[in-house]
Amino acid sequence: MKKLFVSLFALAFVLVSAPAFSADIELAKTSTLESIVKAGEIRVGFESGYLPFEMTNTKGQYIGFDIDMGKQLAKAMGVTFTPVNTAWDGIIPSLITEKFDIIISGMTVTQERNLAVNFTDPYIVVGQAILLNKKHEGVVKSYKDLNDPKYVITSKLGTTGEQAVKRMIPRATYKSFEVETEAVMEVIQGNADATVYDLPLIEIMQAQHGKGKTVALTEPFTFEPLAMAVRKGDPDFLNFLNNFIRQYKNDGRWQQSYDKWIKSNEWQKDLQN
Template identity: 55%
Template sequence: LNAMADDINLWQKSTLNSILQKGELTVGLEPGYMPFEMKDKQGNVIGFDVDIANEMAKAMGVKLKLVPTAWDGIIAGLLTGKYDIIISGMTITQERNLKINFADPYISVGQTILAPKKHAGKKWSDLDKPEYTIVTKIGVTGEIATRKMFKKAKIRTFETEADAAQEVLNGNADGLVYDKPYNAIFFAEKGGDKLVHLSDELTYEPLGFAVRKGDPDFLNWLNNFLNQTKNDGTYKKIYDRWFTQ
């Protein structure tokens, strides 16, 4: 009897229950991370994560509300209840996982390097020299990898991935360390004869939806949602829309 009362109590406190009660799923995400979330010309947030979030809300039978949030405060925003979930290409790191929970990975990526053309054919370690500057974005796994791997090169960090990538394009830096999908798109759109994508993955990074701790009911729903959509063709349809094979 006590165990049953505990289960009911847990469900009453579940974010999933509150989403159903209010008829709305709120999603924290930081636009600028192609192709997961970015702004179109009209300023609408679009991308792989947005389509997944839409599918999720549809499966719950609720409306979707996106809550654009700076990366810097994105975990704090979840913890203080500004949104129900983070769907923002977030890498499941052991450190983040101490504070928040993650559903099973929905995709995995790795860090790669976008560099000026003159570095074509080089390995990451060839760029770890005092005369070179490596750029990345503050607070992301790219920064963690850069600080761990690059011991001799100068390191500069930027608020946005776009500003960091621009530095490389302008010839002011020798490499951007960032998630492969972003680098691949930036290279395809702006690389031309200026850049090279050193696309060997330097890290293994599973990305996951993040939720507050202590909510097994929400996690259970998310993992079953993932399993269903990954096996019934829904996930693939969305994936193919944003990732070129």
């Protein structure tokens, strides 16, 4: 009797789980992962110009921390890496309308963006820092000191730098720019008091252009994980990507790329002016 009960239970389990299993198989067939493998290429969306994550060199080639990772992802999938340079304000709509397969573009995970796309596990964590005009050295010691209308603060339009200024330094006079380097140059040229942006870029721009003219406040005042973004409803692709990130971060490739692009500035001489 006990054996009969077990058999009936097993049969019932199979009958109940079979539709769910079948649905999972059908969902897997519609995954972006499958279309990438069939097409033989992965189309990666990004906006060139975010140092040192995605940039254009003097040969017109795309280089940087994210580009290296995208190429390694393509290699892991056995497909061709196809870069798709896209304006930042249209990058999420372009992903949703399938202009490319994935965003790898130094994108910070935010709840607002997460309503439109799904994010992988973070592949690096950065935060907002401040590049300050040298005339304020010793007076402005943190973002809190800038919370006054007399200070003009810049950042790039539509970024978490802009969000940080509006949320955490709301009384300051804010000016947005389409390109982050323009926001930085306003400070270097003395037209603005400070710019707020991701720490890696602040350090790079200070070293490259701001010596003697600026002071970098390099203690991040926000927590910002950067992740890849994909279209919603694709658990198979997310699973593959999260496993890739885990492997990439723990087999030495991530550290090698970090040392090359973030800890070193040797690549700067190869950039387009």
